[in-house]
Amino acid sequence: MSATDEVVLCPQCDLTVKLPQIAEGDKAVCPRCHTTLSARWVEPSLQPVSCAVSALIMMVFANLFPFINMRVSGIYNQIRLIEIPQAMMSDDYASLASLFIIFVQLIPAFCMVAIILLCLKVRMPHRLKVIMGRAIYLAKVWCMVEIFLVGVLVSFVKLMAYGDIGIGPSFIPYCLFCLLQVRAFQCTDRYSLWQSIQPAPALDKTPQTGISGMSQGLRLCPCCMAILPADQKECPRCQTDGYVRRPNSLQWTISLLVTSIILYIPANLLPIMVTEVLGNPLSSTIMAGVILIWEDGSYPVSLVIFIASIVVPTLKMLAIAWLCYDASRDGAIKSRQDRERMHLMYEIVEFVGRWSMIDVFVIGVLSALVRMGRLMSIYPDIGALLFALVVILTMIAAMMFDPRLLWDRKQTITNEEPDSAGQ
16 A cells, blocks of 8 residues: 555645545545545445446336326327437437437436446456546536436426326336436545555655645646646546646636627527417527416426526526636635635536526427427427537536636635545
8 A cells, every 4th residue: 555545635625635544424525625535435335336226227117118198188198208309309409309318318327337337346457447437427417317307397387287297107216216326426435436446656755734736746636536746647547637737727617608608698588499389389488488487376496497597507607707717816815714715606606507407308308298289289499409508518617617726826814724634
């Protein structure tokens, strides 16, 4: 075991931290920014494997049988999960169908399979293990199973005004799949997983805890959390290229932010959905849909859609702009509390961005289920695609922002930094 086995660099603030002995059920967090560095679960291999296997079984059941159904004026229709992208493709929206297949089906399934193989330490080529280990944490943020489930529940409320809504045999398995895949991710500790794939490379010197890695000529591998010399570009454990700080982080973030703002304007002005009743098409924008649900008396659902589709994207763009401004300023900041507040803003931005996809998934469910001929049909429109692009671009912008830039600036008031992780 090398001297660096119990020392890590915080991926969010670059503080060098010595990991304590972690009891079962506890976790080690960075004493400066409170980011979780490592966790020790009871049965650390069995828990994620059992959850991932169960999730895959529930996913198979969720795709085999009818998912939801609707009855309007004696006309009955039901859909399976796999028919939702098919409906969007039939409406010439293959791009939206692809997003559904990738975010709700393929990525979650791949991640569950990878967790099973890696946690069980199945014999396979080392290169394949590395690829799977890298892919799990790159793809995790794009798993939107729970967001789609909320979108389905919102769709129920929207459709209650038109007819009778029911759930099919696959609805409960899908809910279980959602819960189990979230738990599988939660129980899979990145630090421990990579240590089981291959021990971290040894360093020539022992890192000094309580100060930043950059000040010691060290950097963190963004993928496997190995500590490496600052001038070493490729990580020998996971073959990921990295730098002391992400190159051109602010420039990339700002360019993606500006692009998302440009797309956000037409996404709100152009219709996202067309409702055809008795042959009469009615286009609706995001805000028009919120107002319609509010007028129908479904105030909580209206607020959920308004917050997820209007408030969250707007505040996220403002927050990303503020983070870029703060990280680019020269000079010192007043206190450690200022950095903690900015870091908290970054964590909120990173967490809430995915939830704006609710409205896109709602449109996908409605367009697949409401196919009643001339009586009533719903189709997606160009605004839905633009809005999905806005959500994706803001998510990528948050990923491109390097949060360690918030902690690099000097303080006018010196605060002593702890040198070990809390439990």
